[in-house]
Amino acid sequence: MQAIAWYLTVLIVAAIGAVFILVAARSQQPAEYSVVQPAAYRRRAQLFWGLIAFGVVVAAVTLRDLPYVRTADAAPEQIVTAQGFQWYWELGRDSVVAGQPVEFQISAADVNHGFGIYDSETRLVAQAQAMPGYVNRLRHTFTEPGTYRVMCLEYCGLAHHAMIAELEVTAAK
Ligand SMILES: [Cu+2]
Structure with missing residues (x-):
C-alpha cells in the first residue's frame, strides 16, 4: 500500500x-x-x-458508511494501554502474543501524538491518533513474531523523533 x-x-x-x-x-x-x-x-x-x-x-x-457503528463484540484478551507524553510512550505491557488480537487503548497526556506501530523493517503495520482526553481503540493481530517499535507519527515538539518504544511480539504457543 x-x-x-x-x-x-x-x-x-x-x-x-x-x-x-x-x-x-x-x-x-x-x-x-x-x-x-x-x-x-x-x-x-x-x-x-x-x-x-x-x-x-x-x-x-x-461517506456512505458514516457514522461507524461501534461493534458489540467483546474486547480481545490482550489489552495494551498506551499513553503518549512529550516525549516518550508509556505502554501497559511490552510483549504480546502473535496470532491473537490485541487491543491498544491509546491516549495522550499532553498534546496530540500519533501512535504508529512499525515492524522490524520499519514498515507501518497499524496506527491511530493519540489524543488527550480520549481513548482510541486500535485492534490488530500480529502475524509475525519479532521486535516492533512504536513511534510518534505526529510532530509534537522538539524531541518528537525520540518517542520510540519497543513491543515484543512472541510466537503463539
Ligand atoms: Cu510526535
Whole structure:
C-alpha cells in the first residue's frame, strides 16, 4: 500500500511537472488575447464543474458508511494501554502474543501524538491518533513474531523523533 502511494505520488508530480514545462514552452509563442481568452474561460468552467462532480461522487462513495457503528463484540484478551507524553510512550505491557488480537487503548497526556506501530523493517503495520482526553481503540493481530517499535507519527515538539518504544511480539504457543 505504501509502495502504491509512493508510485502514485511520483506519477502525479511528474504529470504536474510536465504541465509546467509545456506551459513554459508555449509561452514563447505570442497569441492574441481575444483569441485565447474565450477558450481558456470555457476550459476553466469545465474544470470547475468537473471537479465539483468528482467531489460529489467521492463524498457519496466514501461517506456512505458514516457514522461507524461501534461493534458489540467483546474486547480481545490482550489489552495494551498506551499513553503518549512529550516525549516518550508509556505502554501497559511490552510483549504480546502473535496470532491473537490485541487491543491498544491509546491516549495522550499532553498534546496530540500519533501512535504508529512499525515492524522490524520499519514498515507501518497499524496506527491511530493519540489524543488527550480520549481513548482510541486500535485492534490488530500480529502475524509475525519479532521486535516492533512504536513511534510518534505526529510532530509534537522538539524531541518528537525520540518517542520510540519497543513491543515484543512472541510466537503463539
Ligand atoms: Cu510526535
